[in-house]
Amino acid sequence: DIQMTQSPSTLSASVGDRVTITCRASQSINTWLAWYQQKPGQAPKLLISQASSLESGVPSRFSGSGSGTEFTLTISSLQPGDFATYYCQQYNSYPLHFGQGTKLEI
Amino acid sequence: QLQLQESGPGLVKASETLSLTCTVSGASISSFTFYWGWIRQPPGKGLEWIGCISNSGTSYYSASLKSRVTISADTSKNQFSLRLSSMSAADTAVYYCARRPRYYGYDHWGQGTLVTVDS
Numbered sequence: 001d002i003q004m005t006q007s008p009s010t011l012s013a014s015v016g017d018r019v020t021i022t023c024r025a026s027q028s029i030n031t032w033l034a035w036y037q038q039k040p041g042q043a044p045k046l047l048i049s050q051a052s053s054l055e056s057g058v059p060s061r062f063s064g065s066g067s068g069t070e071f072t073l074t075i076s077s078l079q080p081g082d083f084a085t086y087y088c089q090q091y092n093s094y095p096l097h098f099g100q101g102t103k104l105e106i
Numbered sequence: 107q108l109q110l111q112e113s114g115p116g117l118v119k120a121s122e123t124l125s126l127t128c129t130v131s132g133a134s135i136s137s138f139t140f141y142w143g144w145i146r147q148p149p150g151k152g153l154e155w156i157g158c159i160s161n162s163g164t165s166y167y168s169a170s171l172k173s174r175v176t177i178s179a180d181t182s183k184n185q186f187s188l189r190l191s192s193m194s195a196a197d198t199a200v201y202y203c204a205r206r207p208r209y210y211g212y213d214h215w216g217q218g219t220l221v222t223v224d225s
Contacts, residue, residue, distance in 0.1 A: 036153075043215035044153065044202075044212070044215060049209070049210040050209065055213065087152065087153055089153075089155070089211060091211065094167075095167070096143075097155060098154070100152045101152040
């Protein structure tokens with residue numbers, strides 16, 4: 001299995017801040033990585049696929065980068081609706097594990 | 107517009123088998139290059155991938171659940187299903203069904219259904 005590790009587990013920030021979340025894979029997954037945003041009581045929402053490809057309708061303040069084993073999700077200027085939990089997921093090979101999540105809080 | 111809807115019991119007894127169905131509307135589960143998956147989330151915890159089934163009917167499972175899980179599809183009803191045997195309190199979670207296009211993450215999700223195990 002490929003294990004996914006996110007850091008930090010919790011991130012405190014303010015509106016307007018630039019924040020970065022890191023996701024590490026236990027072995028190379030090329031760029032087969034997705035990022036999700038989840039708000040309480042809601043299903044996850046896909047933000048980014050292929051490590052850096054933004055989904056349609058996702059604001060451009062979200063960006064992803066990386067390849068191999070290290071990846072980042074950056075939010076350039078936090079908006080109030082961005083405070084949520086973020087997950088990475090590898091889909092290079094089965095099983096398709098998620099990271100443990102990063103809670104972004106005010 | 108693509109929609110996925112989970113259905114099944116909200117309460118199961120310990121040691122019993124959970125059966126959930128995901129009804130898909132707005133797309134055919136037989137469509138090429140899509141994978142139909144199940145993901146769960148225990149209360150207050152993170153996401154756990156359970157498994158998925160391809161448009162050709164091939165299933166893939168989490169190693170930790172493989173001995174207890176079966177995912178199948180009924181193309182005539184445009185549904186896919188999850189069976190999880192030997193349920194315990196640790197299986198209490200919100201269960202989501204979702205679609206993953208080839209080369210992408212899960213782009214469409216059901217609303218999720220809470221399954222509680224009565225131990």
